[in-house]
Amino acid sequence: MQIFFAPMEGITSVSLRSLHAKIFGGCDKYFTPFISTNDSVKLNGREKEDVDPDNSKGYTLVPQIISNDPDQSLLYIKLLKERYSYDEININMGCPSGTVTAKNKGSGLIRNTDLLDEYLDGLFEGAEKLAGDGFDLPDITVKTRIGYYSEDEYKNILDVFLRYPVKQFIIHPRTRNEFYGGSVHMDVFSAMYDELKKKGALVCYNGDIKTVSDLEDIVKRFPDLDAVMTGRGILTDPSLGRRFRGGRGVTREEYLEYMESLLDIYSGRIGNDKFVLAKMKDLWNFSVNAFCGNEKGYKEMCKAVSVESYRICMRQYIRNSDLRV
Numbered sequence: 001m002q003i004f005f006a007p008m009e010g011i012t013s014v015s016l017r018s019l020h021a022k023i024f025g026g027c028d029k030y031f032t033p034f035i036s037t038n039d040s041v042k043l044n045g046r047e048k049e050d051v052d053p054d055n056s057k058g059y060t061l062v063p064q065i066i067s068n069d070p071d072q073s074l075l076y077i078k079l080l081k082e083r084y085s086y087d088e089i090n091i092n093m094g095c096p097s098g099t100v101t102a103k104n105k106g107s108g109l110i111r112n113t114d115l116l117d118e119y120l121d122g123l124f125e126g127a128e129k130l131a132g133d134g135f136d137l138p139d140i141t142v143k144t145r146i147g148y149y150s151e152d153e154y155k156n157i158l159d160v161f162l163r164y165p166v167k168q169f170i171i172h173p174r175t176r177n178e179f180y181g182g183s184v185h186m187d188v189f190s191a192m193y194d195e196l197k198k199k200g201a202l203v204c205y206n207g208d209i210k211t212v213s214d215l216e217d218i219v220k221r222f223p224d225l226d227a228v229m230t231g232r233g234i235l236t237d238p239s240l241g242r243r244f245r246g247g248r249g250v251t252r253e254e255y256l257e258y259m260e261s262l263l264d265i266y267s268g269r270i271g272n273d274k275f276v277l278a279k280m281k282d283l284w285n286f287s288v289n290a291f292c293g294n295e296k297g298y299k300e301m302c303k304a305v306s307v308e309s310y311r312i313c314m315r316q317y318i319r320n321s322d323l324r325v
């Protein structure tokens with residue numbers, strides 16, 4: 001079974017992914033945060049940096065797009081294959097953000113199954129045409145939720161999915177309205193897993209996987225599962241994939257190396273201390289769960305206003321807290 005590092009906009013940057021792969025490894029694939037398609041088919045600076053293969057040496061990267069327009073999607077798929085040589089493109093059908101769903105993108109696309117069907121129909125018809133013209137089509141994979149308002153919607157969504165040659169489905173078994181909270185719907189995942197596997201699609205589970213024992217439980221329940229994707233869990237315990245493969249757990253020194261290297265890279269690239277610290281704080285919202293017994297130290301770190309004072313507080317925090325992962 002493969003382990004995937006989830007895309008998280010604003011957090012899983014080029015720098016974080018490379019550092020993670022170099023220090024910890026244990027993940028079979030990393031995904032870029034979503035790239036929104038548009039008519040001009042132009043990648044912005046962040047997107048170019050994200051997909052440039054020179055920036056992902058040493059690990060496998062999958063670009064993710066978000067769209068509701070099959071023609072635009074095909075142009076992005078062509079661009080990502082021809083210019084950057086990607087063999088897999090992932091399509092986001094899970095993003096719950098209001099600004100995204102208002103445009104019928106992300107989980108907004110699964111809210112209306114007619115629209116979803118129209119999108120996939122246009123996408124695969126165009127893809128077939130491209131392949132007929134000799135274009136070496138990359139695998140098309142989908143990352144999805146199980147519904148928008150209610151988990152009962154999954155049946156209609158699944159009916160549509162089963163009609164198209166999507167290579168792999170990454171399923172986060174929550175509805176859009178549940179965002180990232182509450183329990184996952186394992187019964188719905190199980191029903192989708194059975195049908196999609198029967199059809200020959202690859203299936204990846206995503207949601208609340210935090211420990212090796214979570215990974216082992218899911219493998220026990222779904223022995224033919226192809227992959228598990230982890231986001232918040234691997235931000236807290238960056239050695240999660242390595243541990244699952246029998247390697248050692250993260251050490252305090254490793255955590256320090258990871259965080260300090262990231263601080264150095266952001267500081268060099270971004271410059272402005274305020275923005276550097278904002279980026280580190282976004283990550284620490286998840287990483288803090290790796291430590292306990294030093295709330296005061298964490299508060300001190302959050303209050304730091306310069307990169308240098310942040311560095312000192314961060315060193316102290318990591319050295320003086322109990323590591324609980």
Ligand SMILES: Cc1cc2nc3c(=O)[nH]c(=O)nc-3n(C[C@H](O)[C@H](O)[C@H](O)COP(=O)(O)O)c2cc1C
Binds near residue numbers: 006009011143180208
């Ligand atoms: C801050 C944040 C940003 C995210 N950005 C993306 C994204 O760009 N693309 C995507 O498919 N999912 C995105 N996600 C969802 C995660 O990839 C993942 O599906 C979710 O966190 C559930 O998995 P987990 O419980 O292992 O964290 C984001 C989640 C968070 C919290």
